[in-house]
Structure formats: C-alpha cells, structure tokens
Amino acid sequence: MRPQKFKTRITELFGIRHPILCGGFMWLSDANYVAAGVNAGCMSFMTAKTFADVGRWREELAKCGELTGGKPYGVNLYASLRSEDSEMLKGHLEAALEAGVRHFETAGAPPTVLLPRLREASAVVVHKVAAVRHAISAAAKLDIDAITIVGMECGGHPGLHMVGTMVQGLVAAERIHLPVVIGGGIGHGRQIVAALGFGAEGVIIGTRFLVAEEIWSHDAVKQRVVEAGETDSALVLASQRNTYRVIDNESTRAVAALEAAGETDFEKYRPYVQGNQQKMAYETGDWNSGMLAMGQAAVFADKIEPMESIVDGLVDQASAGLERLNAVASAVG
Numbered sequence: 001m002r003p004q005k006f007k008t009r010i011t012e013l014f015g016i017r018h019p020i021l022c023g024g025f026m027w028l029s030d031a032n033y034v035a036a037g038v039n040a041g042c043m044s045f046m047t048a049k050t051f052a053d054v055g056r057w058r059e060e061l062a063k064c065g066e067l068t069g070g071k072p073y074g075v076n077l078y079a080s081l082r083s084e085d086s087e088m089l090k091g092h093l094e095a096a097l098e099a100g101v102r103h104f105e106t107a108g109a110p111p112t113v114l115l116p117r118l119r120e121a122s123a124v125v126v127h128k129v130a131a132v133r134h135a136i137s138a139a140a141k142l143d144i145d146a147i148t149i150v151g152m153e154c155g156g157h158p159g160l161h162m163v164g165t166m167v168q169g170l171v172a173a174e175r176i177h178l179p180v181v182i183g184g185g186i187g188h189g190r191q192i193v194a195a196l197g198f199g200a201e202g203v204i205i206g207t208r209f210l211v212a213e214e215i216w217s218h219d220a221v222k223q224r225v226v227e228a229g230e231t232d233s234a235l236v237l238a239s240q241r242n243t244y245r246v247i248d249n250e251s252t253r254a255v256a257a258l259e260a261a262g263e264t265d266f267e268k269y270r271p272y273v274q275g276n277q278q279k280m281a282y283e284t285g286d287w288n289s290g291m292l293a294m295g296q297a298a299v300f301a302d303k304i305e306p307m308e309s310i311v312d313g314l315v316d317q318a319s320a321g322l323e324r325l326n327a328v329a330s331a332v333g
C-alpha cells in the first residue's frame, strides 16, 4: 500500500489514508469488495439493499468486520420515497450500528427519517446527490457531515440535468461549507489532483473499480468494462425521469427504442430494467442483458486486478499529476 500523500477534511473525517471513497454498487458491494477498498486505504460502503434479508445482512456485516480486521468500513443506505423501503432501511441501519459501523453514505431521497438515529449513534454521514441545487439544499437542511456530488459521466444515476463533473464539482466545492467529495468519470489519479485543486476534499470512484478481482461478477462482465472506451455507455430512462448510465447493450438499445417511440407505459420497460436481470447478468456473464451501470471512466480500466493495485496506481498517477503541476508552476521562475 502506498503511503499517505494527501491530508484533507475527508481523510480526517473517515480516518483513511487516501482521499478516495469507493462507490457502493447494488448487487456487488459485498464484504469482499468493501474490505478490499478499506484495506487499500480508502472508505468503502456495503449496499444494504443488496442483502434484503436482515439475517443475511448481519452475516455480511460480520464478515466485513473480520476481513477489515477492525478497521472502519461503511454502509450505503439508498433511500426511496416508498415507506416499505424506509422500514427495511431502518432495520438494516440498526443491524449495521450493532455491528459497530459508524460511517454511512446516504443516496436517493434525502435521508430525513434515518438521520435522527444516525446522529444519536454519532455516525459520520456523507450524502450523495447529482445536482448542485440538491447539494446546496442538503448542506443547508440536513444534519450531515459531508456531501458527494456526481456529474453526468457517472455510472448509475446521474440525475436529470446532465451537467459534467468539471463544472458542477467546482461549483459545489466553492459554494458548500461542508467537505465536498466529487465524482463521475473519475478513474485516473491525475483527476484526483484536479479535484483537490477544485477545492474538493476527496473523490468518489465507482466504474474504475468494477474490474477489481474482489468483485464477484463473472469475468466476462469485467472484461466488457476493460474493453469499453469512454463512448461505450448509454443514457436511458430519462423519459421516466430516472436517467441511468449503463453499458450500451441489446437491452439498452431496446429501451432506447421504446423511449424514442414515446412509450410511457412502464410495464413495457419492466422486462429490461428489473433488478434481477442485473443479478443474472453478473452471474452468467451475459453483459448484453439488463441495465448494468457503468460510466465513462470505463476508459481507464485496462485490466482485471486486485483493488490494492488499482488504488496504488491511482496514487502513483496522482503523484505524477502533482509533480507536473509543481514543474509548470516552478517553470515561471
């Protein structure tokens, strides 16, 4: 593992060596992936929704505690506006607190119903949004410790406004008093230096880690990410106000055709977008089937390798980026 290179409000808040948060992945963020990120010096989040059964969730929490050898790891709580979802999340939150977890990423709807309990437990909370407007409002209204903002390059849900990380990351870092983490399209260490230059305190990286050896998905899916360039993702479901950046494949093209035809009946979309399709594709390696989140940063993923070597590579690239900045600055004489 590389030595610490940067000290920011995020490295201090999370007690981590590198200013990197590992993106939580539905179906894929299990104990193996999360522990590998933590052991590589980052903060990483197990996705509560992946383990719907609370008994199974407790087992995975215990496994993560063992694999990290007592180092802090995090949990992602993706809230929707459906009341049955909030009830499930409350139960999963309680189990995570019992397991000793004190670092949480919230996303989706504002985590209003979860915050009192999180605060009572003295947990660290970073809330993730996709628009500056939502970031400013969350920083003003929610009792949270940090804000993550992702631009339209990101894998998963980029929101509706389609503003890139280069613009909204800087705007958020300048306007928000809380520590800001920026992401969306970040998969190279030189971008980390740029983000810190913007005034961000850290970055979130998702897509670049999809090729980690510790992720359980079939190698054929990882290989697709290795081969993908910056133009191999597709944006779908904007017509349903649920824009999703995913691998461009047969299913996304079918969905795009429905959208182009003006189809508004969700039932027509369901066969392509239901969550168990994703799980099956990860199991079988049939990456042409289902909506598989992947962002433009796939271009930076060039082989399947352990988390630690991905993170070490990012830190080396960041060091090179910093040297470059020092060289051009000192060249002025």
Ligand SMILES: Cc1cc2nc3c(=O)[nH]c(=O)nc-3n(C[C@H](O)[C@H](O)[C@H](O)COP(=O)(O)O)c2cc1C
Pocket: 022, 023, 024, 025, 026, 027, 047, 076, 078, 106, 107, 108, 128, 150, 153, 154, 155, 156, 157, 183, 184, 185, 186, 204, 205, 206, 207, 208, 210, 292, 293, 294, 295, 296, 297
């Ligand atoms: C396969 C995949 C699954 C994801 N699942 C979730 C999720 O369940 N909850 C969540 O908050 N974000 C999820 N995300 C978003 C990531 O946590 C992270 O914000 C995003 O990947 C960062 O942008 P990048 O992909 O450009 O690095 C997912 C992203 C990917 C690629």
